[in-house]
Amino acid sequence: MITASYNRKPIKFKTNYKINKRFQLNSKKKLAKPPNLTNLTSLSISSTNQNNNQNNNQNNNQNKTLKHVFLCPYKVTTCNSNTPRFKELANTNNIKIVNNLEKADVIYSSRIKNLMTLIYKYPKKKFIVFTHEPFWDITRQKKINRMGKNITIINCYTGKMYLNNYYYFPFKHSHLKLVNHLDQEANTNYINKKKKVCILASYHGELINKTTEELCSMRNKLGMFGNKLGITDIYGQGWPKGYSQENSRSGRWRMRKKDILKNYYFNICFENSYIKYYVTEKLWDSIRCYNLPIYKGSPWIYEIFPKNSFLDYNDYSSPKELYNAITQMSYQEWCKRLNICIKVFNNILRTQNEKTIKDATYNHFIKIIRN
Numbered sequence: 001m002i003t004a005s006y007n008r009k010p011i012k013f014k015t016n017y018k019i020n021k022r023f024q025l026n027s028k029k030k031l032a033k034p035p036n037l038t039n040l041t042s043l044s045i046s047s048t049n050q051n052n053n054q055n056n057n058q059n060n061n062q063n064k065t066l067k068h069v070f071l072c073p074y075k076v077t078t079c080n081s082n083t084p085r086f087k088e089l090a091n092t093n094n095i096k097i098v099n100n101l102e103k104a105d106v107i108y109s110s111r112i113k114n115l116m117t118l119i120y121k122y123p124k125k126k127f128i129v130f131t132h133e134p135f136w137d138i139t140r141q142k143k144i145n146r147m148g149k150n151i152t153i154i155n156c157y158t159g160k161m162y163l164n165n166y167y168y169f170p171f172k173h174s175h176l177k178l179v180n181h182l183d184q185e186a187n188t189n190y191i192n193k194k195k196k197v198c199i200l201a202s203y204h205g206e207l208i209n210k211t212t213e214e215l216c217s218m219r220n221k222l223g224m225f226g227n228k229l230g231i232t233d234i235y236g237q238g239w240p241k242g243y244s245q246e247n248s249r250s251g252r253w254r255m256r257k258k259d260i261l262k263n264y265y266f267n268i269c270f271e272n273s274y275i276k277y278y279v280t281e282k283l284w285d286s287i288r289c290y291n292l293p294i295y296k297g298s299p300w301i302y303e304i305f306p307k308n309s310f311l312d313y314n315d316y317s318s319p320k321e322l323y324n325a326i327t328q329m330s331y332q333e334w335c336k337r338l339n340i341c342i343k344v345f346n347n348i349l350r351t352q353n354e355k356t357i358k359d360a361t362y363n364h365f366i367k368i369i370r371n
Helices: 017-026 043-056 058-062 084-092 116-121 184-192 216-229 253-261 281-288 299-303 319-328 331-351 354-370
Strands: 067-071 095-098 106-109 126-130 143-146 149-154 197-200 232-235 266-268 292-295
Touching: 067 354, 084 095, 084 354, 095 354, 126 354, 149 354, 184 331, 197 216, 197 253, 216 232, 216 266, 216 319, 253 281, 281 292, 281 331, 292 331
Parallel strands: 067 095, 067 106, 106 126, 126 149, 197 232, 197 266, 266 292
Antiparallel strands: 143 149
C-alpha cells in the first residue's frame, strides 16, 4: 500500500471499443515514440504512455522504502515542488511531505542559507536545494559540500529545471484572435498614440551585476531612456523617483497588469536573466494582451518563434536605435509581427500539454529524492 498525505481514488477506465483499441496500440512498445519535449508531435504520445505506465509501475513503487520529505518554510507557496501535481507524483513514488523535521529523511529548500543550521543539527539527513528563480541560488555545481555534507543543487544553472520554452505558458488561456491590418480606425488610433511603449517590472537594483546573465540593468536603462523621450510609461516598484507611474504589483496585480497593457502597443518584457529555456510570463502576458513584445532573454526562444516576430533587442545596437524603429513602424508592420506571435501562442495551446511539460521537472526532483 502506498503511503500518501491524502486519499486517492482508484483510476477507472470505461470498457468501450475506442479506449481498448487505444491501450492495445500503446501497449506495443515498438510503436511508442520516446518523449521529446521539443517535438510538437510527440507530446500527446508521451502523455498517453505516462498514464499507462503509472498503473504498470504501481506495484514496483509499493516495494520502495517510504521517504519523508520536509520543505523549509521559506516562501513555500512559490516553490514549484509545493504544487498538488508534485504531491500526487510524490505519492505514487512512496514519498510523503511532512511537517516534522525529526521524521524527515530529506530536507529541501529554495535557498542554501536556509539549510545551514539544519545540516549541523541533522548531519545524517539528505539535503536538496530546488529553486526555479535564477537569483535565489546561483550555484553552478550539481553538488556542493558544506560542513562535510553534500548538498544536491537543482536550479536554472545546473540543468533539469527548465527543459523547454513552455514552463510558464498560460495553458488555461483561450485562443487569441488575429488583429486586422485593414482596420482604419485602429490605424488612426495607432498613429495618434504618442506613448506606445510600457514596461511593467521592478527596478531590482539589488540584482544588478549579481551574475553575468543578469538583464535587469539593461532593461532599466532602456525603460528610463524611453521615459525621457516621452514614449515609454514605467510601472513597478523600486525605480528612481519620478519614473514609475505606480507599483503595479500591489493588490490584484495580475488583473491590474492586464488593464495597463491594453492601453499600449509595445511592452518591454526582458527576462531578469539570460538562461536557457527561462521564458517567464512576461513574454506570454504581452502577447495575450495584444502588445508586441520587446524581448531579450533565452536565445532558445527561436525554437518556437520565427525571426521578425517580436522585437529582439539583440538586433539593435542602442536604445536610440530601437526607439527609432518603434516610432517609424507602421500599423501594418505592427499587425504583421503581432499576428505571427499570436499564431505561435495559439499553436502552443493546440500542441502542448502542461502536465507533461512540468512532470519532466518534477520527476527529476523525485528521482534525486529517492536515490
